[in-house]
Amino acid sequence: MxxxxxxxxxxxxxxxxxxxxxxxxxxxxxxxxxxxxxxxxxxxxxxxxxxxxxxxxxxxxxxxxxxxxxxxxxxxxxxxxxxxxIGDIEINPLLRHRALKTSKNIQVPFSEAEVAIAIDELKHEDDYEGIRNKLIIELFYTSGIRRIELVNLKLSDVDFSNKTLKVLGKRNKERYLPLLNSVLKTINRYLKERKELGVIEDNQALFLTKKGVRIYETLVYRIIKEYFSLASNKVKKSPHILRHSFATHLLNQGADLNAVKELLGHSSLAATQVYTHNSIAELKKVYSKAHPRSKK
The missing domain is CATH 1.10.150 (DNA polymerase; domain 1)
Structure with a gap:
């Protein structure tokens, strides 16, 4: 019970x-x-x-x-x-437990050039799956959306008039993300192809397989891995790395940490700060080039 x-x-x-x-x-x-x-x-x-x-x-x-x-x-x-x-026990047996030590895995984001290759230079077939796959890559990189959030997107979540995307995040918390004009164009192309599918079993879902059912997480992972295996030599290639790249590149360009936190749907600033090590590296480069004492 x-x-x-x-x-x-x-x-x-x-x-x-x-x-x-x-x-x-x-x-x-x-x-x-x-x-x-x-x-x-x-x-x-x-x-x-x-x-x-x-x-x-x-x-x-x-x-x-x-x-x-x-x-x-x-x-x-x-x-x-x-x-x-609820009063079923008087003492938590794990009260004094200490977590096992874990090594910190450094997640290396894709470079801006690698993302550009995956979106603009690699051949995306001019059919339903090709356009869908390109849109998935664009959404991950321009919105920082999570994989499960992308899978759960509905057609009604896209607001063309306000150029926003409604996302249902962790703990059912809604957030609205801006959509670039280039992404909106890809969405329009995708929706035209989507209408041509023979059978659509899930009319509400934004992303479908070619059989007309809602796309699933492992397929999304395979799509990202397939394209970025051609665009990058990095060991790990996943939707999360693309989300990581989104945050890192924003911070490298001077975006406010709190703004990035809201875009990512983090509940605390500490969760967003893990992405700052890359922006700090970028700042060091700028600092060493620009500061008058850096050559002494």
């Missing part, structure tokens, strides 16, 4: 997405299965930190990354905070 109540709490009170809720519940169910296997007991509200520690050790021995383990433990911690809130 408490897991069902926790699910409702995440969906209704915290406004978490279905994917996030599913991930939380999967992690809790995984821990519960471990308890049954190792201790013959599945009562989550009667366990201690020693049992949780044993689970963490098993995860480490399974070669799961520390980052993934921390995410699983975080989900469990949220569950115990909920049980504490």
């Amino acid at each position: 408490s897991i069902k109540a926790f699910t409702d709490y995440l969906q209704l009170e915290r406004n978490y997405s279905q994917l996030t809720v599913k991930a939380y519940i999967n992690d809790i169910n995984s821990f519960q299965s471990f308890l049954i296997e190792e201790f013959g007991d599945s009562q989550l509200n009667k366990i201690n930190y020693t049992q949780i520690r044993s689970w963490i050790v098993q995860l480490v021995e399974s070669k799961i990354s520390n980052r993934s383990i921390n995410r699983k433990v975080s989900a469990l911690n949220s569950y115990y905070k909920f049980l504490l809130k």
Whole structure:
């Protein structure tokens, strides 16, 4: 019963997405299965930190990354905070837990030249999929939209008169993003091709597969990887790197950090500040060239 109540709490009170809720519940169910296997007991509200520690050790021995383990433990911690809130437990067994150390992965953004190659120089077939793929790349780079946000876009989210795009972000928070004239032109081309699809099963979705169903996340990932494999030699090529490039290039051109935060849909400035290391590198170049004492 408490897991069902926790699910409702995440969906209704915290406004978490279905994917996030599913991930939380999967992690809790995984821990519960471990308890049954190792201790013959599945009562989550009667366990201690020693049992949780044993689970963490098993995860480490399974070669799961520390980052993934921390995410699983975080989900469990949220569950115990909920049980504490409703009075089902008196002490959170994870109260004094310290997260495992993780290495910081530096995400290298695409250069402006690489993005230009992917959008302007690579051959985009003049058919439905070619125009759709080009539009996806343009939207990622000119709006900083997340992959799941792009997948969930509706036709009605595009406002041609105001040149804006309505996006439903994390925790169902809406934000409006500006659309460049060049992107609006591509949208118009795409919509003409979309009307020519033989069968459309999802009339509301903006992006569809050629079979007329809503586009899915793995396909979006493959599209970005395919085009940027031709435009860039960087190891990682993904929608998130393109979002990262959007933020970095704005900051390099002097955009206000708070403005970039709003465009990205971040809830805190700290989340946006991870993109500033690239803009600082750019500032150092400008500084070394321009400051009168830099050559001494």
